[in-house]
Amino acid sequence: MRPIQRRDFLRLSAGTTAAILLSQCSRSRPQSTAPISAPISAPISAPIQFQKQTSEGGLLSLDLEAKAQMVQLGNRRANLLTYNGQMPGPLLEASPGDRVQIRFTNQLDQPTNLHYHGLHIPPTGTGDNVFLEIPTGESHTYEFEIPENHPAGTFWYHPHYHGLVAEQLFGGLAGLFIVRGALDEIPEIKAAQEEFLVLKDFALDDGGNIADTGHMAAMTGRVGGLLTASGQINPAIAMAKGGLLRLRFLNASPSRFFRLSLEDHPMHLIATDGGAISSPVELSDVVLAPGERAEVLVQGNQKPGDYRLINRPFNPAQGGMMGGTMGGQNSDRAETVATLTYDGERSEISLPSQLIAVEPLPEPQTTRQFTLNHGMGGGMMGGGMMGGGMVFMINGRAFDPNRIDTQVMLGTVEDWEIINTGSMAHPFHVHTNKFQIVSQNGQPMPYSAWKDVVSVSPGETVRIRMPFRDHTGKTVYHCHVLDHEDRGMMGILEIQQA
Numbered sequence: 001m002r003p004i005q006r007r008d009f010l011r012l013s014a015g016t017t018a019a020i021l022l023s024q025c026s027r028s029r030p031q032s033t034a035p036i037s038a039p040i041s042a043p044i045s046a047p048i049q050f051q052k053q054t055s056e057g058g059l060l061s062l063d064l065e066a067k068a069q070m071v072q073l074g075n076r077r078a079n080l081l082t083y084n085g086q087m088p089g090p091l092l093e094a095s096p097g098d099r100v101q102i103r104f105t106n107q108l109d110q111p112t113n114l115h116y117h118g119l120h121i122p123p124t125g126t127g128d129n130v131f132l133e134i135p136t137g138e139s140h141t142y143e144f145e146i147p148e149n150h151p152a153g154t155f156w157y158h159p160h161y162h163g164l165v166a167e168q169l170f171g172g173l174a175g176l177f178i179v180r181g182a183l184d185e186i187p188e189i190k191a192a193q194e195e196f197l198v199l200k201d202f203a204l205d206d207g208g209n210i211a212d213t214g215h216m217a218a219m220t221g222r223v224g225g226l227l228t229a230s231g232q233i234n235p236a237i238a239m240a241k242g243g244l245l246r247l248r249f250l251n252a253s254p255s256r257f258f259r260l261s262l263e264d265h266p267m268h269l270i271a272t273d274g275g276a277i278s279s280p281v282e283l284s285d286v287v288l289a290p291g292e293r294a295e296v297l298v299q300g301n302q303k304p305g306d307y308r309l310i311n312r313p314f315n316p317a318q319g320g321m322m323g324g325t326m327g328g329q330n331s332d333r334a335e336t337v338a339t340l341t342y343d344g345e346r347s348e349i350s351l352p353s354q355l356i357a358v359e360p361l362p363e364p365q366t367t368r369q370f371t372l373n374h375g376m377g378g379g380m381m382g383g384g385m386m387g388g389g390m391v392f393m394i395n396g397r398a399f400d401p402n403r404i405d406t407q408v409m410l411g412t413v414e415d416w417e418i419i420n421t422g423s424m425a426h427p428f429h430v431h432t433n434k435f436q437i438v439s440q441n442g443q444p445m446p447y448s449a450w451k452d453v454v455s456v457s458p459g460e461t462v463r464i465r466m467p468f469r470d471h472t473g474k475t476v477y478h479c480h481v482l483d484h485e486d487r488g489m490m491g492i493l494e495i496q497q498a
Contacts, residue, residue, distance in 0.1 A: 023251035050091040067107035074233035081171035089175030116161035123475035151275030152181030166482035174252040194246040221255030251288040259314035271295035274450025276356035276433035289427035289455035291480035314423035358448040398488030405491035435466035
């Protein structure tokens with residue numbers, strides 16, 4: 001195990017996504033009568049099941065192995081990359097103050113590592129250290145503590161070895177990391193039924209292997225035509241009439257954007273990437289860029305029957321080409337993600353009126369600008385990988401593992417302006433510290449929320465406000481269309497002791 005060397009070489013957020021999620025859809029009713037163009041018809045499959053690993057006595061301890069494994073996806077056998085032979089990997093659950101010990105072994109035929117996406121833990125040593133390389137056949141023990149004041153939320157783990165991130169995530173490597181806390185103890189939420197939907201797309205060849213999606217898709221964002229929810233195709237979700245359903249969404253696809261709606265049911269947003277918002281917000285659509293999470297409540301107040309959770313066509317590039325090219329979304333038809341079915345009846349559970357207050361941040365000490373764009377490369381890129389074809393850049397520079405791009409001081413608050421001057425949407429992700437979206441193209445957000453991914457559409461400027469707390473050391477920020485990251489759209493952030 002060694003640091004990566006030079007030779008080794010995107011709604012619920014701002015941008016177009018925020019316009020749909022945070023403003024246009026806010027307080028609106030679902031359009032159940034809107035036409036759905038040729039939805040994929042798939043039989044309803046079994047309910048979702050996870051292998052769960054929960055902390056005991058303040059310790060979450062487990063063995064985790066990355067390996068190729070044949071798994072069942074609907075009626076197809078697929079040779080995927082898995083954690084512990086599963087896709088998605090084990091659902092990990094801990095509480096603030098818990099210690100985490102993960103004994104990780106790499107049985108892939110290429111190097112890898114782990115990123116604990118959204119967790120506020122040290123970015124160095126045995127914590128969320130994305131600069132590690134774990135070679136084939138070798139192991140590494142990750143050990144860290146969930147801070148006592150860590151918010152409850154939906155987080156996740158996935159590979160982050162630069163140059164192979166998109167390939168390994170597209171192959172199947174992803175798993176949920178749930179932190180329990182105050183949000184889970186609100187009586188209405190505690191009484192709700194809970195379901196976890198890990199949204200991933202795959203491209204399989206006739207032999208069930210991950211297909212080559214082509215040179216252009218590999219440059220601009222690979223997308224597959226097989227859509228899964230927690231490893232299943234159109235899983236069943238049963239809910240009692242009068243009940244309350246808590247859906248936790250994770251977009252674990254490397255490039256695909258999702259626009260989700262539930263037939264005849266509004267969804268009530270209760271949490272975003274970084275945890276709870278202050279009060280529920282009614283939405284007709286939930287739009288998720290790659291890497292984003294959302295938690296919603298659904299009331300069981302309709303007639304008995306089947307109701308589809310639908311992924312509708314969505315182009316994050318506002319007129320850019322669809323498919324694995326300019327938009328990051330390849331489908332011009334609606335798809336059924338899962339099916340909600342009423343099963344039985346119970347006394348009605350109301351929605352909570354208040355959740356968890358979102359801390360207001362002070363005015364920033366510093367404002368920085370980050371311009372996102374792309375160009376044609378030739379020869380070697382800054383990180384050492386071949387730059388033939390498209391190169392993705394932040395402030396005109398592709399990633400270099402030996403260069404510190406941004407230095408900040410611990411204990412400060414900064415505003416970052418993310419400016420997209422290119423023709424593709426870029427979900428901007430920051431490791432270690434979460435942020436709040438201040439404005440999109442100068443327009444303030446309708447409510448406060450903690451985020452770690454914000455999608456920035458072509459021509460847009462998004463301002464985020466971020467406090468740098470608790471942890472020093474090197475970490476990264478990057479585009480979460482992971483082919484863009486692998487081809488250069490990443491920078492190194494150094495957090496220094498004041």
